[in-house]
Amino acid sequence: MARLDERAFASCYQHNSRALWSYLYRVTGTASDADDLVQEAFCRLLQAEVGGLGDEELRRYVFRIGSNLLADRWRRAAQELSWLDRLRGTSESHVDPEFDDTVSREFAVLKPRERALLWLAYVEGESHEDIAKSLGLSRGSIKVLLSRARGRLRDQLVAKGLTARA
Amino acid sequence: MLEWLLRIMSADEEQDVAAYMSRLATASIRHASRLPTADVLWVKAQMLERWEAERRVQAPLDVMEPFQIGAGLVAAGILLFWSLPALLRVIS
Numbered sequence: 001m002a003r004l005d006e007r008a009f010a011s012c013y014q015h016n017s018r019a020l021w022s023y024l025y026r027v028t029g030t031a032s033d034a035d036d037l038v039q040e041a042f043c044r045l046l047q048a049e050v051g052g053l054g055d056e057e058l059r060r061y062v063f064r065i066g067s068n069l070l071a072d073r074w075r076r077a078a079q080e081l082s083w084l085d086r087l088r089g090t091s092e093s094h095v096d097p098e099f100d101d102t103v104s105r106e107f108a109v110l111k112p113r114e115r116a117l118l119w120l121a122y123v124e125g126e127s128h129e130d131i132a133k134s135l136g137l138s139r140g141s142i143k144v145l146l147s148r149a150r151g152r153l154r155d156q157l158v159a160k161g162l163t164a165r166a
Numbered sequence: 167m168l169e170w171l172l173r174i175m176s177a178d179e180e181q182d183v184a185a186y187m188s189r190l191a192t193a194s195i196r197h198a199s200r201l202p203t204a205d206v207l208w209v210k211a212q213m214l215e216r217w218e219a220e221r222r223v224q225a226p227l228d229v230m231e232p233f234q235i236g237a238g239l240v241a242a243g244i245l246l247f248w249s250l251p252a253l254l255r256v257i258s
Contacts, residue, residue, distance in 0.1 A: 010204035021199045026190070031197035038201055043211040104190055122187035153186065154179045163182045 002051035012058050013042055019059075020066050023123070027070060027115045029108060041065040063124060067134035070116060106156040114149035121146055 004012065017038055025034035044065050050058060107115060116135060120126045126134070128142040137145070157163045202210070 013204040046211040123191040
């Protein structure tokens with residue numbers, strides 16, 4: 001399989017960059033981080049042998065690269081935090097996202113990994129297997145993690161009175 | 167009975183979360199993305215790849231550089247030690 005040529009890349013970028021940015025922004029909570037990650041994901045896409053893939057497969061592929069980059073960030077952040085925690089003797093693992101709209105306040109309360117799980121499952125409609133590959137998790141754990149994330153989000157919605165069924 | 171109740175509750179949860187997520191996906195975001203155009207990103211990716219290739223070629227040279235300096239210093243020391251008696255004779 002060959003690499004993408006310039007025209008195929010431009011088309012893929014035009015169709016998917018905004019969707020990927022929205023996903024990464026909703027998960028990281030920071031617009032500049034989402035900008036960086038989208039650029040890095042598409043740069044990596046160009047180095048991959050994906051010339052024969054269709055539009056939908058390319059979309060999944062670039063989302064997978066973006067999710068892998070997110071997972072790498074979490075791993076690095078966790079390592080740095082564990083060192084900082086040992087030095088300080090404190091735990092400061094939660095960073096408030098900078099979401100600026102009212103719809104996403106309940107979403108911001110969730111952990112980044114839970115946000116990624118819910119977005120990939122409900123917005124991108126990915127299968128458990130694809131989500132597991134994207135986030136570097138085992139396939140068996142996705143159902144449990146997704147159910148937990150869904151439960152936490154619903155608790156938030158109920159607490160804010162955004163759903164009638166309590 | 168309990169299983170049925172759990173299934174009903176789970177279905178409600180699924181519906182609520184799905185509805186919320188579709189609302190979230192279409193909600194406008196005030197932060198503007200500062201993404202470059204496809205042309206700019208294409209050039210950036212080509213440059214990054216070229217730099218990476220150059221770095222790979224350069225890597226063995228970078229690794230050997232301290233050894234080169236060390237070998238040079240050792241050679242200079244040996245030369246000095248070897249010519250020291252002659253130098254001292256010339257000075258005295």
